[in-house]
Amino acid sequence: MKTKLILLFILTIFFAFSFSISAQEEESRDVLEVLFKGGLAIPDGGIKNWNDGVDAKTGWNFGVDIGYFYKENLVIGFKFLYQQMSINTDRLSDNSLQNSKHRLYSPNLYIKYIKISESRWEPYVSGHLGVENAKFTSEVTNSIQNRYRALSFGPAFSYGLSAGIFYWNSDYSGLFLEGTFHGASTNSVTASYSGNNYNFDTNLRTFDINIGIRFLFSTGE
Numbered sequence: 001m002k003t004k005l006i007l008l009f010i011l012t013i014f015f016a017f018s019f020s021i022s023a024q025e026e027e028s029r030d031v032l033e034v035l036f037k038g039g040l041a042i043p044d045g046g047i048k049n050w051n052d053g054v055d056a057k058t059g060w061n062f063g064v065d066i067g068y069f070y071k072e073n074l075v076i077g078f079k080f081l082y083q084q085m086s087i088n089t090d091r092l093s094d095n096s097l098q099n100s101k102h103r104l105y106s107p108n109l110y111i112k113y114i115k116i117s118e119s120r121w122e123p124y125v126s127g128h129l130g131v132e133n134a135k136f137t138s139e140v141t142n143s144i145q146n147r148y149r150a151l152s153f154g155p156a157f158s159y160g161l162s163a164g165i166f167y168w169n170s171d172y173s174g175l176f177l178e179g180t181f182h183g184a185s186t187n188s189v190t191a192s193y194s195g196n197n198y199n200f201d202t203n204l205r206t207f208d209i210n211i212g213i214r215f216l217f218s219t220g221e
Contacts, residue, residue, distance in 0.1 A: 029069065029072065029218060029219060030069045030072070030216050030217070030218050031068065031069055031217055031218055031219050032066065032067065032068060032069070032216070032217040033065070033066070033067045033069070033075060033077070033214055033215070033216055033217075034064075034065070034066050034214070034215045034217070035063075035064065035065040035066075035067075035176070035212055035213070035214045035215075036063075036064055036212055036213055037062070037063045037064075037065075037176075037178065037210040037211065037212025037213075038060065038061060038062045038063070038210060038211070038212065039060065039061060039208060039209045039210035039211055040058060040059075040060060040061070040208065040209045040210075041058065041059045041060055041061040041083040041084065041085055041104075041206050041208055042058050042206060042207045042208070042209070043056035043057065043058065043059075043085055043205070043206055044205040044206060044207055045202065045203065045204070045205040046201070046202025046203065046204075046205075047085075047102070047136075047202060047204055047205070047206075048088075050136070050202065051136070051138050051139060051201075053089075054087055054097070054102075054136070054137055054138060054139065054148070055087065055088040055090075056085040056086075056087065056088070056102050056136075057085060057086050057087065057088040058085065058086070059083065059084045059085035059086050059101070059102075060083075060084055061081060061082060061083040061084070061208050061210065062081075062082050063079060063080060063081040063082070063210070063212075064079065064080050065077060065078070065079040065110065066078050066079070067079075067110065067112065072116060073113060073114045073115070073116050074111070074112070074113060074114070075110075075111070075112040075114065075126075076109075076110070076111050076112075077109070077110055077112075078107070078108070078109060078110070079107075079108050079109075079110050079128060079130075080105075080106070080107050080108070081104070081105075081106045081108065081182070081208075082103070082104070082105055082106075083103070083104040083106075083182075083206060083208070084101050084102070084103050084104075085101065085102045085103075085104075085206075086101060086102075087100050087101065087102065087137060097137065097148060100137045100148065100150070101137065101150075102134075102135070102136045102137060103134070103135040103136075103150075104132060104133070104134055104135075104204070104206075105132075105133040105135070106130055106131065106132050106133065106158050106182070106184070107130050107131055108128040108129060108130025108131075108158060108160070109128065109129055109130060110126050110127065110128035110129075111126060111127055111128075112124055112125070112126035113125055113126070114166075120167055120168045120169075120174075121165055121166070121167055121168075122165065122166045122167075122168070123163070123164070123165045123166075124163070124164055124165070124166060125161070125162065125163045126161070126162045126163075126164075127159075127160065127161050127162070128158075128159065128160045128161075128162070129157075129158070129159050130157075130158045130159075131155045131156070131157070131158055132155065132156045132157070132158035132184035132186060132204065133152070133153075133155050133156075134152075134153045134156070134184075134186060134189070134200065134204065135150055135151065135152045135153070136150070136151060136153065136200070137149070137150050137151075138150075138151045138191070138198055140193045140194070140196065140198065141194075141196055142194075149193060151191035151193055151198060152191055153186065153189045153190065153191040153200050154189040154190055154191070155189070156184045156185050156186040156189045156200075156204075157184065157185045158182065158183065158184040158185075159182075159183055159184070160180055160181055160182040160183060161180070161181050162178055162179065162180040162181075163178070163179055164176050164177055164178030164179065164210075165177055166214060172215065172216045172217070172218070173213065173214060173215050173216065174213070174214055175211065175212070175213055175214070176211070176212055176213075176214055177210070177211055178208075178209075178210045178211075178212065179207070179208070179209055179210075180207070180208040180209075180210065181205070181206075181207055182205070182206045182207075182208060183203065183204060183205045183206075184203065184204040184205075185203055186200045186202065186203055186204045187200065187201065187202055187203045188200075
Protein backbone atom coordinates (compact mmCIF):
# COMPACT_ATOMS: atom_id res chain seq x y z
CA MET A 1 0.00 0.00 0.00
CA LYS A 2 2.96 2.34 0.48
CA THR A 3 3.54 2.00 -3.28
CA LYS A 4 0.01 3.28 -3.94
CA LEU A 5 0.61 6.32 -1.74
CA ILE A 6 3.87 7.10 -3.53
CA LEU A 7 2.18 6.68 -6.93
CA LEU A 8 -0.66 8.99 -5.90
CA PHE A 9 1.84 11.65 -4.81
CA ILE A 10 3.84 11.36 -8.07
CA LEU A 11 0.69 11.67 -10.19
CA THR A 12 -0.39 14.78 -8.27
CA ILE A 13 3.02 16.44 -8.82
CA PHE A 14 2.96 15.45 -12.50
CA PHE A 15 -0.47 16.98 -13.05
CA ALA A 16 0.46 20.20 -11.25
CA PHE A 17 3.70 20.57 -13.24
CA SER A 18 2.28 19.75 -16.68
CA PHE A 19 -0.78 21.92 -16.18
CA SER A 20 1.23 24.94 -15.03
CA ILE A 21 3.27 24.78 -18.26
CA SER A 22 0.22 24.53 -20.54
CA ALA A 23 -1.51 27.40 -18.69
CA GLN A 24 1.28 29.77 -19.72
CA GLU A 25 0.51 29.15 -23.42
CA GLU A 26 -3.18 30.14 -23.31
CA GLU A 27 -5.18 33.35 -23.11
CA SER A 28 -7.02 34.55 -20.02
CA ARG A 29 -9.24 31.85 -18.55
CA ASP A 30 -9.98 30.03 -15.31
CA VAL A 31 -6.95 27.98 -14.31
CA LEU A 32 -7.45 26.74 -10.74
CA GLU A 33 -10.34 26.02 -8.42
CA VAL A 34 -10.03 25.75 -4.64
CA LEU A 35 -12.98 24.40 -2.66
CA PHE A 36 -13.71 24.14 1.04
CA LYS A 37 -16.69 22.06 2.08
CA GLY A 38 -18.33 20.39 5.04
CA GLY A 39 -21.50 18.56 5.96
CA LEU A 40 -22.99 15.23 6.93
CA ALA A 41 -21.21 11.86 6.72
CA ILE A 42 -23.87 9.13 6.57
CA PRO A 43 -22.61 5.53 6.99
CA ASP A 44 -23.94 2.72 4.83
CA GLY A 45 -23.49 -1.04 4.51
CA GLY A 46 -21.36 -3.07 6.91
CA ILE A 47 -20.08 -0.21 9.06
CA LYS A 48 -23.65 0.43 10.27
CA ASN A 49 -23.49 -3.01 11.95
CA TRP A 50 -19.80 -3.30 12.63
CA ASN A 51 -17.48 -5.28 14.90
CA ASP A 52 -19.96 -6.81 17.34
CA GLY A 53 -21.82 -3.60 18.10
CA VAL A 54 -19.40 -0.72 17.49
CA ASP A 55 -21.77 0.57 14.81
CA ALA A 56 -21.15 3.82 12.92
CA LYS A 57 -23.86 6.45 12.86
CA THR A 58 -24.20 9.78 11.11
CA GLY A 59 -21.39 12.25 11.72
CA TRP A 60 -19.73 15.09 9.87
CA ASN A 61 -17.03 15.66 7.28
CA PHE A 62 -14.68 18.31 5.97
CA GLY A 63 -12.91 18.45 2.62
CA VAL A 64 -10.55 20.51 0.48
CA ASP A 65 -10.29 20.27 -3.33
CA ILE A 66 -7.62 21.85 -5.54
CA GLY A 67 -8.15 21.41 -9.27
CA TYR A 68 -6.78 22.54 -12.62
CA PHE A 69 -9.04 23.48 -15.55
CA TYR A 70 -7.83 21.14 -18.30
CA LYS A 71 -10.66 22.58 -20.38
CA GLU A 72 -13.31 25.19 -19.69
CA ASN A 73 -15.68 22.49 -18.47
CA LEU A 74 -13.22 19.80 -17.30
CA VAL A 75 -11.23 19.92 -14.05
CA ILE A 76 -8.56 17.49 -12.81
CA GLY A 77 -7.12 17.77 -9.32
CA PHE A 78 -6.44 16.58 -5.79
CA LYS A 79 -8.89 16.36 -2.91
CA PHE A 80 -8.62 15.44 0.75
CA LEU A 81 -11.61 14.21 2.74
CA TYR A 82 -11.89 13.81 6.52
CA GLN A 83 -14.94 12.05 7.97
CA GLN A 84 -15.84 11.55 11.61
CA MET A 85 -18.76 9.38 12.69
CA SER A 86 -20.22 8.76 16.11
CA ILE A 87 -20.79 5.29 17.55
CA ASN A 88 -24.26 3.86 17.96
CA THR A 89 -24.17 2.19 21.38
CA ASP A 90 -27.63 0.59 21.19
CA ARG A 91 -26.13 -2.91 20.94
CA LEU A 92 -23.48 -2.29 23.63
CA SER A 93 -23.58 -2.46 27.41
CA ASP A 94 -20.58 -0.12 27.66
CA ASN A 95 -21.92 3.46 27.67
CA SER A 96 -18.40 4.88 27.89
CA LEU A 97 -18.19 4.71 24.07
CA GLN A 98 -20.73 7.49 23.63
CA ASN A 99 -17.88 9.97 23.18
CA SER A 100 -15.74 7.70 20.99
CA LYS A 101 -15.52 8.18 17.21
CA HIS A 102 -14.76 6.44 13.94
CA ARG A 103 -12.50 8.48 11.65
CA LEU A 104 -11.59 8.32 7.96
CA TYR A 105 -8.72 10.09 6.18
CA SER A 106 -8.81 9.94 2.38
CA PRO A 107 -6.52 11.67 -0.18
CA ASN A 108 -7.81 11.32 -3.75
CA LEU A 109 -7.37 12.43 -7.36
CA TYR A 110 -10.57 13.67 -9.00
CA ILE A 111 -11.98 14.61 -12.39
CA LYS A 112 -15.00 16.91 -12.75
CA TYR A 113 -17.29 17.74 -15.66
CA ILE A 114 -19.12 21.08 -15.48
CA LYS A 115 -22.15 21.95 -17.60
CA ILE A 116 -21.43 25.53 -18.62
CA SER A 117 -24.46 27.77 -18.36
CA GLU A 118 -25.31 31.40 -19.12
CA SER A 119 -27.09 31.65 -15.78
CA ARG A 120 -25.54 31.85 -12.31
CA TRP A 121 -26.23 28.12 -11.77
CA GLU A 122 -23.86 25.41 -13.04
CA PRO A 123 -24.47 21.68 -12.36
CA TYR A 124 -21.52 19.28 -12.32
CA VAL A 125 -20.56 15.64 -11.78
CA SER A 126 -17.21 14.25 -10.62
CA GLY A 127 -15.43 11.02 -9.75
CA HIS A 128 -12.47 10.30 -7.50
CA LEU A 129 -9.92 7.56 -6.83
CA GLY A 130 -7.43 7.40 -3.98
CA VAL A 131 -6.47 5.89 -0.65
CA GLU A 132 -8.62 5.29 2.44
CA ASN A 133 -7.11 5.33 5.92
CA ALA A 134 -9.60 4.21 8.56
CA LYS A 135 -9.17 4.75 12.30
CA PHE A 136 -12.06 2.87 13.89
CA THR A 137 -12.85 2.21 17.54
CA SER A 138 -12.65 -1.58 17.94
CA GLU A 139 -12.94 -4.23 20.63
CA VAL A 140 -9.49 -5.68 21.37
CA THR A 141 -8.34 -8.67 23.38
CA ASN A 142 -6.73 -8.07 26.77
CA SER A 143 -5.37 -10.51 29.35
CA ILE A 144 -7.67 -9.10 32.06
CA GLN A 145 -10.74 -8.18 30.00
CA ASN A 146 -11.52 -6.99 26.52
CA ARG A 147 -11.51 -3.26 25.94
CA TYR A 148 -12.07 -0.72 23.15
CA ARG A 149 -9.30 1.13 21.34
CA ALA A 150 -9.09 3.36 18.24
CA LEU A 151 -7.17 1.19 15.75
CA SER A 152 -5.48 2.49 12.59
CA PHE A 153 -6.21 0.04 9.79
CA GLY A 154 -3.99 -0.38 6.75
CA PRO A 155 -4.61 1.82 3.67
CA ALA A 156 -7.18 0.69 1.11
CA PHE A 157 -8.26 1.70 -2.38
CA SER A 158 -10.99 4.38 -2.30
CA TYR A 159 -13.40 5.61 -4.97
CA GLY A 160 -16.48 7.74 -5.32
CA LEU A 161 -18.95 9.78 -7.38
CA SER A 162 -20.35 13.24 -6.73
CA ALA A 163 -23.04 15.46 -8.20
CA GLY A 164 -23.71 19.05 -7.30
CA ILE A 165 -24.68 22.53 -8.34
CA PHE A 166 -22.60 25.68 -8.13
CA TYR A 167 -23.97 29.22 -7.73
CA TRP A 168 -21.88 32.21 -8.84
CA ASN A 169 -22.14 35.08 -6.34
CA SER A 170 -19.13 36.96 -7.75
CA ASP A 171 -16.79 36.77 -10.75
CA TYR A 172 -14.31 34.50 -8.95
CA SER A 173 -16.23 32.68 -6.23
CA GLY A 174 -19.50 31.06 -5.31
CA LEU A 175 -21.34 28.56 -3.16
CA PHE A 176 -22.24 24.96 -3.94
CA LEU A 177 -24.35 22.05 -2.75
CA GLU A 178 -23.00 18.53 -3.33
CA GLY A 179 -23.94 14.90 -2.73
CA THR A 180 -21.22 12.22 -2.72
CA PHE A 181 -21.08 8.45 -2.64
CA HIS A 182 -17.73 7.38 -1.15
CA GLY A 183 -16.51 3.79 -0.88
CA ALA A 184 -13.34 1.85 -0.11
CA SER A 185 -12.12 -1.74 -0.50
CA THR A 186 -11.46 -2.19 3.22
CA ASN A 187 -12.69 -5.77 3.51
CA SER A 188 -9.18 -7.25 3.80
CA VAL A 189 -7.29 -4.49 5.65
CA THR A 190 -6.01 -5.18 9.16
CA ALA A 191 -4.79 -3.38 12.28
CA SER A 192 -2.44 -4.60 15.02
CA TYR A 193 -2.70 -4.16 18.79
CA SER A 194 -0.55 -5.87 21.45
CA GLY A 195 0.60 -8.53 19.00
CA ASN A 196 -2.88 -9.37 17.72
CA ASN A 197 -4.27 -8.61 14.25
CA TYR A 198 -7.81 -7.36 13.71
CA ASN A 199 -9.66 -7.44 10.38
CA PHE A 200 -11.93 -4.67 9.14
CA ASP A 201 -14.07 -7.39 7.49
CA THR A 202 -16.33 -5.17 5.38
CA ASN A 203 -16.13 -2.71 2.52
CA LEU A 204 -16.70 0.84 3.64
CA ARG A 205 -19.46 3.04 2.19
CA THR A 206 -20.72 6.50 3.09
CA PHE A 207 -23.03 9.11 1.62
CA ASP A 208 -22.06 12.75 2.17
CA ILE A 209 -24.19 15.86 1.85
CA ASN A 210 -22.04 18.98 1.72
CA ILE A 211 -22.22 22.72 1.29
CA GLY A 212 -19.14 24.75 0.52
CA ILE A 213 -17.41 27.71 -1.08
CA ARG A 214 -15.42 27.66 -4.33
CA PHE A 215 -12.71 30.12 -5.38
CA LEU A 216 -11.46 30.48 -8.97
CA PHE A 217 -8.07 31.76 -10.14
CA SER A 218 -7.50 32.97 -13.69
CA THR A 219 -4.59 33.79 -15.97
CA GLY A 220 -3.99 37.37 -17.11
CA GLU A 221 -4.40 38.66 -20.63
